[in-house]
Amino acid sequence: MPREFYLLLHLVGVFLMLGGVFGALIYGKLKPGGQKSAERKILMAAHGIGLLAVFVAGFGLIARLGVGFPTWVLIKILIWLGLGYIISPAVKGKFNHNVIFVITLLLAATAAFFGIYKPF
Template identity: 40%
Template sequence: MSFDFYKVLHFSGIFMVFSALGGQILQAINGGDPRQLPGRKWIAILHGVGLTIVLVAGFGMIAKLGIGFAQPWIIGKLLIWVVLGGIGAVAARKKNLAGMIWVLVLLLGLSAAYLAHYKPGA
């Protein structure tokens, strides 16, 4: 598969992750019980599938670039991926922090974009 295919797949996964996190965090901001959210299962599925697609497509792009996995920018993006994987659960449990978590999610997205574009340490 081509680099462009992996890139489109990667962005599709990113859109899925951020859509799901937006739903989770908005529910927390509104103070609702996450167990009573009608689309809760779909949000969880969207989040999990999106994270998987982001990871697989990201590794596919790295393989197509022919670079090693131990680059600082790749490690940074993996750490961001881990944080984005668990931050929705934190927002659900700490509803008073949900607004700050929403801003943090946006900053993490911007940081990941910066790392991907400039590749510091490469």
């Protein structure tokens, strides 16, 4: 597949993943305790599908670049794991939503930095 396909899939996955997290923050604020509902299922599904798309497309892009696994790729995998976890406290409303919001933005910005500049 062409590089542009993987890049588009990667970006769509990022939008779904972050949309799921930010939606979960709102949901957790409105319904603390993480009661199960149709809205929660949609948010969790969007987040999970986004994570899968980011993972598959990210490895497709790495294969297209032919760089192996430099340090910036490993850092992005750790960030991916962090973004995968962060929806749990967000949807349950157990932590300060402002802190989760800032952490999510910082993780996403850091991942973008490493993806664009590939410093090491």
